[in-house]
Amino acid sequence: MTSASGTEATYANVSGQQVDQRGNITVISTDSNSWLGSASKGPRSKAELVAFAPNGSVLYYNSSHTRYWDVDPIEKSNSASRSGSGETVEYLYSDHMNASQCPDFLSKDYWQSNEYANSVPYAQWQEYTRSHSGDGACTRNGIVQTNLKTGETKNIYSEITPGKHSTRWHDGDRINATHYAVADIFLDRTYIVNTETSNITWQWNAQSDYDPATTGREYPIDWTHINDVEVLPDGRIMADLRNHNSIVFLDPTKPSDQALDEDWTIGQTDNHSILYEQHNPDYIPRSNGGPAVTIGDSENNRVIEYQRSNGTWTRTWEWKDAHIQWPRDADRLPNGNTLITDSNGDRVLEINRWGEIVWAVDIAFPYEAERLPGDESAGGTSTSAAGINSNANGPIEQVWLGIKDALAGPMFSATQYILPQWMGFLEFGVAVFGLIMALSWGVVEAWWLSTPIRERIIHSIRSP
Template identity: 45%
Template sequence: MVERTHLRVAAAVALLVCAGIVGAAYLSRPTSAVTDATGESARVAPANGTTVIATDSNTWLGRESDGPRANAELVAFGADGERQYYDDTHTRYWDVDPVEGTNATVEYLYADHLTPEECGGESACTRNGIERVNLTTGSVEGIYSRVTAGKHSTRWHDGDRLSDSTYVVADIAADRVFVVNTTTDIVEWSWDAQAAFDPATTGGPYPSDWTHLNDVEVLESGLIQVSLRNHDRVVYLDRETGLVENRTLGNGSHGVLYEQHNPDYIENPDGDDAVLVADSENNRLVEYRDTGGEWVRSWVWQDKRLQWARDADRLPNGHTLVTDSNGNRVFELDETGEVVWSVPVAFPYEAERLGTGDESAGGPPAHELGLRNRTAGGSTVGDGGPSQSSVLPGPVVNAVYYVLPRWMGVTELLVSCLGLAVGALWAIAELRWLPYRVSLTNPVSLRKRR
C-alpha cells in the first residue's frame, strides 16, 4: 500500500509539472502576430525603412484551423519601429510587392476560405485574389480574384504586375502560369507545367498537389522565373517558346533545393546573375551564381533556430531580409551573417522592405559581397524561438510545427505527450489495483478479488 501511495504521488507530481510547463507557454502566448502577451500593440526595433510582413497564420489555433481568429495578418512597421498598418481581413496573406512609383502602396495576394453555401454546395473552396493597399490611408483596391475548388493546395501564393492592367499569376491550383488582363478578365497567355514535365515521374502527388507552383517573378530580360516547389526546381519561361532549356536551377536532388519558396533573381550589371532562395525543407538560405550557364552555389546560411524559411531578400546595403516561418520571426542579416534586426511574428510567409526595390532587385549578389557561409553549428540568436531538431528530419519537424498552435514548440509537445503517457499508465495501474475483477465473458460478472 505504501508503494502504491508513492507511485500515486510521483504520477501526480509529474502531471503537475507537465501541466505547469504547457500552461506557462499558453499563458505567455501573444494574442496576435503583432501584439505582446498583454495585448498591447507591438513596437519593434527601428529599421532602415518600412517593413511589410504577410502571415500564413492563425495565432491561437493550428495553422489550418478555421475556428476563432482563423484569419492571418498583414502588418507594416515603420522605420521608427512603430506599427504603421495592420489588417486581418483575409484567411491567408501571401506575397507582398511594392507598387512602383509610390512610397507606401503595396500589392499582395490573399486567400479566403469560403463556406459550403458560397462554394455552390462543395465542401471547400477558396477565393484567391490580388489587392492593393495604401499603408498610410488604409485605402484598399481589389485588382483581380477567382474562386478555386478545394483549399490546401489551391491557394495562389504569388502574382507579379506586368503593366497597369496585366498580371502574371502563379496558379497553384491548375499547375500553370498565366497572364491576365485585369480590365477585360481575359487570360492572354498561359504555360501548363505538363508541357515540360511528366506527372508520373516528377513532382508531388498528382493531381492533388503536383507542382505546388508557389512563386513567379518577371525578370528584366522578359523571362518569367517560376518556383515549382514539389519538383525542387526553379524554371525560366519564355512567353514565345515556353520552358528555357538548360536554364533550370535544381534537378530534383534535395542537396540542391528541397521544396523551396520565393526564389529572388538578382540582376548583376557586372555579369554573373544569381538566385537567392529560401531552401525551406533544408532549413537554410542558399544562393546560386550563374557562371556561364551553370548554377554554382555561392552562399549558404542557417542557424540553429532557422526552421522552414520561406523568403529571403537581398537589400541594397548588402543585408539579407529573412522570413523564418516556423521560427516565428522576420530578421535581417548583415554581411558577416549576424542578425542585426529581428521581430517576432507568428508564422510569417513573406516580408518586404519598402524603398529597396521589388524583392531582391536592389541588392548585390553574395559572390560580390564576399558573404560568409554559416551552418547550424555556428552562432545563433537565442530569443525564445524553436530550434532545429538533430533527431528528426527537417520535413518531419516542419510538418509538426505546421499543425501545432503558434505558442506550442517541440518542448511543449514532448511534455504534453509525456503527461498523457503518465496519465494513461496511472489510470491502468488504478484499474489493476481495484478490489474487484471484471469479467467480460458471457455472462458479464463483477467479483471481488481474493
C-alpha cells in the same frame, strides 16, 4: 516572451506592437491556421498584413482575409490608380468560402462563361475540380492594391477556385499597368492575365514538360504546388515548382510546350540536397553580380543563394541558426544585409554580411517580408560579388541542426500548423520523448499487473 533578438516582445497581432527602428517601412504578410476564416485562440488564429514604420510603430494593419501571401511595392507608372508611391503595395490574399457560396464548378455553363476556367480544356477543368470536391468549400484568390499610409484600396483581380489547401494562389507579379503574371497552384501552371478584361493571354502548363506519373506529389491534388512567379528584367518568367524541388525559367513569347529553358533549371525532383520544397526565389541580375537567386530552402531549414557561372548553378551562400524552422523568404537588401522570413520560427529577421542578426520582430507564421521601397531583392548584390560568406555555427548549434536535418520533411513541418505557438522544435522533441517514455512505462506496468505475483517471483528468481 523573448524575441529573436533576445529582448522582450509581443506578437504583431497584439495591439500596441512596437519594434526596433529601421531605415524604411517593413511589410510582413502572414499565414494562419484558420480554416473557413473562423479564428481560434492563439497567435496563429488569424492571418495578418502589417507594416512597420521606420520608427518601429505600426503604420498599417489588416486581418480581414483568411490568408495573406505575396506583397510587392508598386511604382506610380505601374499603379492601377496611378497613385503609386513608396507606401503603395499590392498583395495576394485567399478567402475561404462555404459550399453555399461556391459556384457550380462542374457545370459546362460555368466553364464556358468563366475566362479562368475555359482557359484550359473542359476535361482538364473537370479532373482538377473533382479532385477538390470533398473539401466542401472554395477559395477566392485575389490581388489588392493599397496605400499603407492613407488606407486607400483597390481590387485588381480575383478568381474563385474549388477547395482550399492546394488551390490558394501564393504569388503574382505585375508586368505593366494592365497585365499580371500569376502562379496558379490549382491548375499547375503560370499564366499572364489582363486584369482589366480577365483575358488570359499566355500560359505555361507544367504538364508540357513534366510527367505527373513520375514527378511531384499526388496528381492533380497537389502535384507541382507552383507558389512563386517573378518577371525578370529580360522578360522571362522565373517560377517555383515547390513539389518538384525545382525553379524554372520560362519564355512567355513562346507557346507552352516550347517556353521552358531547361538549361537554366535549378534543382532536381529527387535530389533534396539542392532544394527541398523551397519558397520565394529572388532573382539578382547580372548588373548586380548575378545571375544569382536567393531562396528560402524551406524543408532544409536554411536560406541559400545559387550563382550561375559557365552555364551551371553553384550554391555560393547559406545561412541558418539553431532556431530556424521552415524559412519561406530571403531578400537581399541594397546594403548587403538579408531579410529572412522564418515561418515556423515565428520571426522575421535581418542579418548583416557576417550573418549577425541586426533586427528582428516576433510575428506568428509569417509568409513574406518586404523592406520598401525595393521589390524583393531589387538593388541587392549577389554574395559572390559582395564577398559575403556563409555563417558558421557553434558545436551546440550544430547538434541541433543535425537533429533538424534528420527530421526534415513535409510531415514534420505540417505539425506546426496544429501545434500551439509556444511549442517550438525543442519543446516538440521533449514532448515526443516524454510520450515515448510514458508509453513504455505503461506497457511495463500493464505486464506487471496482468501477471500473477507467484509467476513474477519465479520468473525473477530464475532469470540470470
